[in-house]
Amino acid sequence: MANEMLLKYGCNPNQKPSKIFMDNGAELPIEVLNGKPGYINLLDAFNGWQLVCELKKATGMASATSFKHVSPAGAAIGRPLSETEAKIYFVDDLGELSPLACAYARARGADRMSSYGDFIALSDECDAITAKMIQREVSDGVIAPGYTDEALEILKSKRKGTYNVIKIDPNYRPEPIERKHVYGITFEQGRNELDINNELLSNIVTDNKDIPDDKKADLLIALITLKYTQSNSVCYVKDGQAIGIGAGQQSRIHCTRLAGNKADIWWLRQHPKVMGLQFVDNIRRPDRDNAIDVYISDEYMDVLADGAWENIFKVKPEIFTKEEQKEWLAKNTDVCLGSDAFFPFGDNIERAYKSGVSYIAEPGGSIRDDHVIMTCNKYNMAMAFTGIRLFHH
Secondary structure (H helix, E strand, O other): OOOEEEEOOOOOOOOOOEEEEOOOOOOOOEEEEEOOOOHHHHHHHHHHHHHHHHHHHHHOOOEEEEEEOOEEEEEEEOOOOOHHHHHHOOOOOOOOOOHHHHHHHHHHHOOHHHHOOEEEEEOOOEOHHHHHHHHOOOEEEEEEOOEOHHHHHHHHOHHHHOOEEEEEOOOOOOOOEEEEEEOOEEEEEEOOOOOOOHHHHOOEOOOOOOOOHHHHHHHHHHHHHHHOOOOOEEEEEEOOEEEEEEEOOOOHHHHHHHHHHHHHHHHHOOOHHHHOOOEOOOOOHHHHHHHHHHHHOOOOHHHHOOOOHHHOEOOOOOOOOHHHHHHHHOOOOOEEEEEOOOOOOOHHHHHHHHOOEEEEEEOOOOOOHHHHHHHHHHOOOEEEEOOOOOOOO
């Protein structure tokens, strides 16, 4: 390990020179085992690593995240996959999966369009089956506390030998004060070391006071994910994984809609019509993912029109009607929702309800808290006020 690492350029090719270094003279806590990671790669790597460490600490389970442009596209813990989940994440051909592989399958599979070209963070040593899963996806790199010999060889073969593989010291602890420069001016603040645990969910302000333990775990996943998502942000979680993340929106209702739409797409992908799509042989994985996304959307004729569908499908699919989608979406229930700051109006709750949300964690503190609580009560939702904000910039 060394004290600094020179980079090709910064956020953009014109931003030179570029490097990362430890200004306290210590050695960098990372070792690049393969490739040459860039500036944004490393931002994603370090944010993702913090996220999975906190998920592992909070749940005791192997964790993974798929990062893009300094926000997670997906995050999950390593609960076993159902047969349906294995199919929609396209890992049903890999045989038995380790908990870590299950975590990454969930993190990558939640929003495959956003995860294209991701940077991966893994809480545990990367094993061979997880490496095989990563090998066939379009990805920029991975950070983990270690790699088995077989996993490392698999990853080194990716992208013609240039795939970024980073090993991080799991015992590294940053200094309590962090700094960054903006426009030549130094910003300084204490690191956000807030411990996200069940105590934050104890102040339940709705008529429904019942949040089962498994839903509390999902709410913690939402809050930890939000801690490393560019604000404003909200996160929908179900069964141990984020299913819709809305990041960097100026309006919270737009954020809630964006993340809710992603959660809806995740659920619609499990409909028999979508799972039954017959793709032409040797279709590229990104082309298949894009076709599914378009098929579910209002632009479905882009893939169903004569002259277009033949390039994608073996058999022309039936239209997935809005009535069918609405009926299927109504079956998605017990979804959890976290928000990095208070909901200012009940319209956010109305939108969340449409995506099956039953449990909510948010800071509280709006002058319209009464309206937000009233809207939750209308739908028998249980909502906890955490009292803490999770802005991240």
